């Protein structure tokens with residue numbers, strides 16, 4: 001164990017999948033410490049109103065830096081999630097992007113096209129597949 005996991009999910013991009021993020025975070029906590037647990041909290045977008053964007057950015061970049069692995073739910077498009085993935089790739093982090101294809105959302109080619117054998121994995125998934133996906137993914141990290 002002892003891994004630090006940076007989980008990315010849409011906040012200002014739309015909170016339609018917030019409950020799913022909370023369930024994913026719970027599963028991920030079986031594999032390490034999730035630094036960005038707050039992404040699954042109900043009411044976070046309202047909390048943000050009273051917070052400072054720069055301090056959130058600075059904290060998140062620090063967490064991204066120290067993380068061992070990045071897991072992103074990318075179905076709901078989000079500037080912040082796309083930015084975090086781009087920075088994580090530049091830092092040569094191991095990145096897992098999870099996309100649910102059976103929705104009306106299309107995945108950006110800047111995410112789909114980032115898939116590489118060695119460090120970036122982009123997977124189409126259904127929620128019921130997650131335990132097996134995480135078991136396989138974390139077996140090598």
Ligand SMILES: O=c1[nH]c(=O)n([C@H]2C[C@H](O)[C@@H](COP(=O)(O)O)O2)cc1CO
Pocket residue numbers: 007008009010011012013014036039044048056060078079080081084
């Ligand atoms: O309050 C916040 N706290 C925070 O950690 N984030 C980070 C984590 C999420 O993975 C990502 C979401 O970006 P966005 O808000 O553009 O959808 O940005 C984003 C916000 C709000 O933009």
